[in-house]
Amino acid sequence: MGCRAEAGAAAKGGRVLNIHSPPAAGSIDWAAAATQLERQGAAVLPNLLDAATCRRLAALYAEEAHFRSHIIMARHGFGKGEYRYFRYPLPDPIGTLRTALYARLAPVANGWNERMGIETRYPAEHQTFVETCHQAGQQRPTPLLLQYGAGDYNCLHQDLYGDIAFPIQVAILLSEPGKDFTGGEFVLTEQRPRMQSRAEVVPLRRGDAVAFAVHHRPVQGTRGSYRVNMRHGVSTVRSGHRHTLGIIFHDAR
Ligand SMILES: O=C(O)CCC(=O)C(=O)O
Ligand SMILES: [Fe+2]
Known part of the structure; x- marks a missing residue:
């Protein structure tokens, strides 16, 4: 399966960044993350959120007022499990995280485009990029919460929702592996020209994020x-x- 369209329809400079917008914690070695993204197309950002924030965000799933749509994955052949897309304004700290992460990832994305011979360059600030999306008719927020139970899974996909796509995205594990759940590993596959696909499991702890290539x-x-x-x-x-x-x-x- 390819694009997960809407259902129905290196960082140079400072080595370590603290995302100060509380309660998001964690100091990220962005030079290391950029190197991992270059080499593997993915980077773990350890301990991006603390346990209390993870619990609070997971609990939002039940509060319908935060969301603009609700997808039951089995109905669309996306897998088994469900997710909800947030409405604007995004609840704290999702909006500030989205802005802060973008600023660190945009230079990596621009380096990728240069090497792939793609002319598009991404502006330094997320607000500017979002305005470009909105002008092109891409106006609905894409941050989402996903919920899986025993037997659930998420088919391999790409999160593309229109012509404009930022080439890196982030997923943050809000549950504790081995305690809240077993199985349920984050998987990336890579298809090289004229070669068979290669799979990689990304080990995550609660609060860890993975930044990875969208397409x-x-x-x-x-x-x-x-x-x-x-x-x-x-x-x-x-x-x-x-x-x-x-x-x-x-x-x-
Ligand atoms: O649940 C996951 O780890 C994957 C979530 C996902 O597909 C996404 O964030 O785009
Ligand atoms: Fe996804």
Whole structure:
């Protein structure tokens, strides 16, 4: 399955950034993250949110007023489980995280486009990028909360919601592996030209985020860079409940 359209329709400079917008905690080594994104198309951002914030955000799932739509994955062939897209204004700290993460990821995204021979460059500030989305008719917010129970899974997909797409997105694990749930691993696949697909499991603890390629990324070959096609998904949850917060930087048509 390809695009997960709406159902129915390196950082140079400072090594360590504290995302100061409380209660989001964690200091991220952005130089290391940029290197991982270059080499693997994904980077773990350890301990981005503290346990209390993870619990608070997971509990939002039940509060319908925060959301603009509710997707039952099995109805669309997306897997098994469910998710809800937030409404604007995004609850704290999702909006501030989206802005802060974007600012760190935009230079990486611009480097990728340069190497892939794609002309598009992303502005330094998320607000400017979102205005471009809105002018192109992509006006609906894409941050989402996902909820999985035993037997649920998320098929490999790409979160594209229109012509404009920021090439990196972030998912944050809000539940504690081994305690709240078992199974349910975050999986990335990479398809290289004329080769079979390669899968990678990204080990996450509660509060860890993974930044990863939405659809394409450059890989360094012997004769320059070439483009690979990435997808992500979640393996079957064996027991318990698993919640994730997805932060996608482009808005949806
Ligand atoms: O639940 C997950 O770990 C994956 C979530 C996802 O597909 C996303 O955030 O786009
Ligand atoms: Fe996704």
